Amino acid sequence: MMPRYKYRCAQCEISKAVFHLISETLSDCDECGGVETMEKLVSTPHIKKDTIIEKQKIGEITKEHIEANREILEQQKQEAKEENRLEIILSASLTLSVIFNIGIFVYARAAIARLLSVSDELGDLQQMVDSFAKHVKAVYELEMFYGDQTLEHLLNHAVSFNEQLGTFEYIYELTEEEADIVDHDEEEEIAEGTQ
Ligand SMILES: [Zn+2]
Numbered sequence: 001m002m003p004r005y006k007y008r009c010a011q012c013e014i015s016k017a018v019f020h021l022i023s024e025t026l027s028d029c030d031e032c033g034g035v036e037t038m039e040k041l042v043s044t045p046h047i048k049k050d051t052i053i054e055k056q057k058i059g060e061i062t063k064e065h066i067e068a069n070r071e072i073l074e075q076q077k078q079e080a081k082e083e084n085r086l087e088i089i090l091s092a093s094l095t096l097s098v099i100f101n102i103g104i105f106v107y108a109r110a111a112i113a114r115l116l117s118v119s120d121e122l123g124d125l126q127q128m129v130d131s132f133a134k135h136v137k138a139v140y141e142l143e144m145f146y147g148d149q150t151l152e153h154l155l156n157h158a159v160s161f162n163e164q165l166g167t168f169e170y171i172y173e174l175t176e177e178e179a180d181i182v183d184h185d186e187e188e189e190i191a192e193g194t195q
Pocket of ligand 1: 009010011012013014029030031032033034037
């Protein structure tokens with residue numbers, strides 16, 4: 001693009017703007033036909049201003065781009081942080097869930113094992129009670145006067161029944177543990193109340 005220059009004719013006093021190369025000059029007037037009457041007016045060629053403006057614009061645009069890129073970078077950093085945090089939370093809750101499930105499984109298996117053994121022992125207890133009841137009934141149904149031996153046998157059976165009951169401690173121990181704790185708490189409350 002060629003620079004723009006302003007000229008003024010010394011003869012007809014017309015002013016005009018023309019485009020030409022820096023090395024060229026306008027000397028003759030087209031209007032009045034004057035020769036060597038055109039004088040170049042001192043002014044900054046417009047292209048210079050445009051260049052400066054464009055340079056400024058480029059500078060601003062570059063700045064804006066850098067700013068925008070910085071913002072995008074910051075945003076990406078923030079997003080990466082949040083993703084990282086989310087990942088930690090997810091893996092932590094997954095681990096907790098797995099531990100919790102294992103705990104439930106172990107507890108349920110132990111509880112089922114206890115129930116099965118209790119059921120087993122209750123079966124034995126029923127057999128014991130049945131056998132004792134039959135014995136008592138048999139003695140009661142005797143028409144004769146009860147001899148010493150008959151009563152001795154029944155008494156022995158009653159003693160062994162009592163002894164065998166001791167082997168079922170395991171069953172009521174299951175609930176006694178909790179009862180003990182409750183009793184202890186109650187005692188403490190009473191002790192606090194009297195103070
Ligand atoms: Zn002229």
